[in-house]
Amino acid sequence: MNPLFQRAMGADFARLHPQMRRRFSAGLDSDEALIGRGVMDRVWHGGRFVRPFLALGAARNILLPRQGRNIPFTIVNMPYTDAAGREALTFVRTFAFPDGPRRFDAAMVHSPRRGCLVDYLGTHQHLACDLHVEADGAGGAVIRSDRLRLREGPLDVAVPDLVAGDAVVHERYDPDADRFRVSVRVTNRRFGPLFGYEGSFAAEYRPAGGGPLPARLRPRRQESRV
Template sequence: MASIYERALGEEFGRLHPRIRERFGFGSEDGVASIGAGVMHRIWASKWTALPLLIGTSRHIMFPESGTEIPFTIENYAYRDGYGRETVTWNRHFTFRSKVRHFDATMIYSSRRRRIVDYLGNKQHLAVDLELEAAPNGGIRIRSSDQRFYEGWLQFPFPAGLTGTAEVCEWFDDAEDAYKISVNVSNPVFGPVFGYQGTFRAQLVPCGRTDIPDHAKPLREELRE
């Protein structure tokens, strides 16, 4: 069965570097997970958005700290969620001197929206549409678009002026035998908000359905896409 990223990219999936296809090509029936570790050479955050970023830490959505050469780990597990949807986790841990910050998400492929929907945080309150394409260097380029908030009966789309647009590129550097990642989030009013750039190594490891740790999955699941 095609992974959610192969479904979103279609024929473009074949243009990805083989190691990128490996990381983005597995699903819940393959019995593997991608586990990686490395260093974020630079993490930055705008002082103007420090408060909302700090509030986001309680939901594992970004953080206000900055730094260089920050140890980093990433865990990608594939499973079927409680609604039967093919899901991939993105559990990112950044180890600063005084604390560990989390930036977690779960992604699904929405047949209705015909694209990846990224649920940010550990409670899936924020759903973000993603646009994917193959980059010229064989990497995968991701750009966020429409964003929606869900909490109980409450639901509404975020106005563009209150959201951040994320530009992400992950690629494989053959010379360093490592993955590279660049993330930049900007707001039409405040400008650059948050970002990081770094290097990591990752490998596929055996992982059965019962091997996925509880911390990797969200505390609640949202049916609305």
């Protein structure tokens, strides 16, 4: 079966740089995981009014309530079979701030019905959003979020625009540096910029192993609704 990103992008997947295609091919069939290590040149957030919102999300590894420059960074893309029997891929990002590490966790699955990726956020996956991926015409990719939902027990509701964030991710491969360059920006439709980061990382590929997801990467709760 094709990798998650290829299923979501269709023919557009072929327009990516070969290193981007490999980066987005981590999966069960390839038996390949990606570990990226690098530096975020800048991590930022909006004004004071967003800090309580960011702190609340940070309690479940969703948002970053810190700012800084030249922050060491790691990302782990590990494929696994989730509790619903679907192929999933971790996006566990760790930012080593001077006062201690902060994580931003997510896991992605593919929705055949909507033809996009679904991104489950945080340690408990109570928030989920659709992700739409397209090639940028220069070998890189643009990922845009949509349809943020809150799922808790029987509750399944759209998050109001007043508190929701829209994410735009730009990622490309830099052949001169042999690194991936990434820029993430999350904004609120009413209040403007919430947080973001930009920097680069080098990728190392390892066998995924096909076993259970390591405990340090495993969400505490897994959501099956897409």
